[in-house]
Amino acid sequence: MHINLFAMIDAQKIRKDFPILSREVNGKPLVYLDNAATSQTPQQVIDVIVDYYQNYNANIHRGVHALSQEATDKYEQARIKIQKHFNADKAHEIIFTSGTTHSINIVANGFSSFLKKGDEILVSAMEHHSNIVPWQMLCQRTGAVLKVIPMNQEGELLMDSYQELLTEKTKLVFCNHISNALGTINPIEEIIEEAHQVGAAVLIDGAQAAPHIVGDMQKLDVDFYTVSAHKVCGPTGVGMLYGKEEWLNKLPPYQGGGEMIAEVTFEKTTYADLPHKFEAGTPNICGGIAFGAAIDYMNAIGFDAIASYEHELLEYATEKLLQIEGLKIYGTAKEKTSVISFNIEGLHPYDIGSILDKLGVAVRTGHHCAQPIMDFYNIPGTVRASFCFYNTKEEVDILAEGVKRAKNMLL
Amino acid sequence: MQIQEIQNAIVEEFSMFDDWMQRYEYMIDLGKSLPLIDEQYKTDDNIIKGCQSKVWVHAELEGDKLIFTADSDAIITKGIIAILIRAFSNQKPADIIEADTAFIDEIGLKEHLSPTRANGLVSMIKQLKLYAVAYQTQLN
């Protein structure tokens, strides 16, 4: 039996869950197409946030009183939800962080103690700045060398070059699961497997993947994986670092503070067990609980349905936009998600974005924190429209009309 | 004309526009028509790093007045630059230092001059004033 998953998403009904989607911008209905930067938050998640502050706000893991216990339980339940969702073996392999950037820095900092001069770190050519800078800093501290896995014009990694770069000197490989600027879905299974053959650890930045694909930690056999809640319908300022237990045990803590210690004297401190070793200080308790609620929300809609709906939106939008003369799409990988980065010949992305904004259409313009990609294509930046399961074909039409209008005004 | 008078004139011109479309069309025309800077000054040294559009500024003293030329790779930014230059160029450094930029708000282009908008214009104004300060000390 053939099931049409596109029909399984009732976008009009889903949109009602998102209060922000009914607001106006510049006198026009908001068309929100900047989902790759931050997704919107459904009422179900907002309710959880409000409920936390109205009913059981308290510090966790410390109090003997009822509120503290309730908050601790909810926080730990959220951790388990996230563990189940990403199929991690153990709940304490999920570390709550402030987001992907924080997660990456925990690993980069920790690796300082494992690396020596001449060791190599590989990163892909399509990384977000948050993925490049911590490794450069790590290399400066340790004398390790950063090497780049190149990509082709379509925005696909050159796997042959990757294999050549992998040697016994390689200690760490870094790659995003999905590129935020191009939408490319990288072949991470292969990347992980081949890195492991030379004994290198792998960190996959799942910030862009989590809204579209469920990464299965055990099946991927990945060493570290990162997610930001604000890209999966959750709140800002919270995310996760998944790490294999053996790695997290080896890795030194990143920040010192309360919650991460077992015993403290002025001579010596012993660290708490996982996950607390990496969760110094009072965490974003409400955020963690709401992150769990966001994962529930997305699962209730269903990732298979989401993927096929977004794929159809992507194809529709690609076709519509390519009808505009002079429009070029950057990132045409065979495997890609609902992100379209484009430019119009002779026009600056900032100008196009400014006019779209006046028309109520929210897109991102600029280098998308991925300057090396822009240098690769020799462009100052792109206009990026990124679609979520609550976007509609009508909104794609508004985008395409807006781009045409901008083009007529600007050329 | 004094900076304030020029700004008033610009505000008056813009008040004739009914909507953002007309304002933008005007700005885009300005952006397209003006040669704003001599190519030799479009150097990396003169670049103001705004996140998205590049902005170049060059300053030269003529008598007791400061002449600005500038450019950008984005047209709307260039249109705003044209307006800023009209207001600030060919003025005495002391007056430039004192001048405010509230008129940009009044002509409905506030969002482009928001300090959080990464287009280089805020840094450009800062740079204009820095030049004025530098030349003022030279004049003293």
Ligand SMILES: Cc1ncc(COP(=O)(O)O)c(C=O)c1O
């Ligand atoms: C691929 C990728 N990595 C990392 C980040 C940074 O995430 P955060 O700002 O939530 O730390 C982003 C967000 O834009 C991203 O798209």
